[in-house]
Amino acid sequence: MKILIIGRGIVGSSLYYMLKDLGHSVIVVESGFRKFYPTLIHSLLLKGKDIELAIESKKFYEKYKIPSIKYPSYTIGKIDKKIIDDWMSYGFNVEEKYINWLNSYAIVGKNTDSLVAIKKLIDKVPYIDGVAKIKNSVVEVDGKTVNADIIILTAGAWNSYITDFKLPLKSYYCWAWVTSNTNSLLDKVFIYDYELGYYSRPLFGLGMKLNIVGDGDTIVSDPFTKRFGDLSPVKKATERVGELRPLFRGEGYCEGTPDMKPVYGRITDKVYIAGGLNGYGAEVGPGIAKLLVDFITKGTEEKEYIIDRFSNVSDFELGKEPHEL
Template sequence: MKIAIIGGGIAGSSLYYMLKKRGHEVKVLDPRIRRIFPSLIHSMLLKGKDVYLAKKSLEFYREFNVATKEFPSVTIGRVDDSVVESWREVGVEVKEEYVPWLSAKGLVARGGDRLVYVKRLIDSVPVIRERASIAQRGNKVDVTINDKSLEAEVYVLATGPWNHLLFPVNTKSYYCWASLVLNENSLFDQTFVYDYEKGFYSRPFLGVGMRLSIVGDGKTVVASPGTKVKVNPLEVIDKAKERLGKLYHVYTSGEFCEGTPDMRPAYGRLLDNLYYIGGLNGYGAEVGPGVASLLVEMILEGKEDREYLLDRFNGIKDFDLGKEPHEL
């Protein structure tokens, strides 16, 4: 089967390798105008079925030799016992402990968190570096590049925050951001911290014991991709200081993400020859390959997981973006 994937981010790149493995002819279109960060968080400390999507994503990274680096994590704040049990079911070791360097009691987890070097995955996929145009013709679409038709039996819309600009889907684009900070404890570059009491997260910067880490969980800002967005880093840093002590702002950076009405991922069939994957809501490294595996099953076998189907948003005319899924 000839399959064209429009968008070569985490979801599109995962689809490329899964479909190639099954013997299909796959092309990926991506103008490469989006900045790709070297590493992102992969965590299984999510909730509901997202935990199992994260597990499938980790299996994908291991199968296709995408580099990861594992770290312990500390979760501070009340977490439902059922959520903790789901973490244990996917192999995470969790114990409640007092953590002296945080001056707090928390859930210390091992095997649940890592950095995944997504840029290496994305850069490894051959792409046609052009913008695609989509035109609906009845219950199908035509896709063109530079006014020339791109021939395929199946097209997949996987452009993240650009999805709703290319085709009418019930999602919004927003700016997600975090700050690099200098601190006084090298453990912050070797540990994930999820603090639901103070309202921030901290993740390793390089994971080599430097006194640098990344803190985030500021407010989402609804905006079109490419828009200049101004944020206040102190919104997060001041909260993190209450737990982590002295922090010195180095710089703040971000990119545009795609949000759904329930801030969970989505996939589905839009037209006879057009499929969708997206709504990764800032946690694409955790669940992107897992959702891609669901879409592969839909395209090739007709299977559906209704919990993640895009049509669950039918009838919703407008919505406000909620919290990202790391915020339990």
């Protein structure tokens, strides 16, 4: 089959590799609107079936030799015992203990969290540079019709703006800050602080006095309007780890569904979609891509993520991201 993928993000790139391996002719179109950062967090410490998507994503990165580096993680806050039991049932190395330099008890994860060189995955995918539009199942790229047996929409926050289909998706602005600090350890650990409401991750992972902090409020917005994220994540992190100096704001646009879980499935006979990754595409993106490939080639479906679950939804408000514990 000739398959056209619109969007060269994590899901689109993963689909390219999977479908090419199955012998299909695959074309990827990318507008260039999105920013692709060098590394993103991959964590196994999610909940419910999202854990299985994260495991599948990890297998994908290993299969295609996408570099990743593991760092210890510290999860602070009251976490449901069932979630911790689930982690242990999968064999994850987690232990709760008091961490002096955080002045708090934390669940310490070893070999559960890593930085994935996601841009290396994306950069390997050949693509057509252009802006795609879908109308009545017909795709135009920069005004020229492109024919394909199957069209897959994976444009993230731009999904709802390049098609005339009504989709159960909303885009929102998301941002994080690169900060300087006095503790080089922050460049070699992950912190998920559910008491104060922020996360911290390594910038380079070399033990430099630099780190990234994020988790500001969800700001519903189209992806074409310039927004400016405030310093609230930095202020929250400062309460826990000491003074942080903001240096640079990294920003982008994420996409959510009514239940804030990913979505995939069929829109029309030839148009499919995978999206709603809520800023945690590195964790679950390849897993969702595999579900869509299985759906297209085998007819199997995972009801927790299939788009049909929103058939009666006309409007909705965005909630918390699904990996918030």
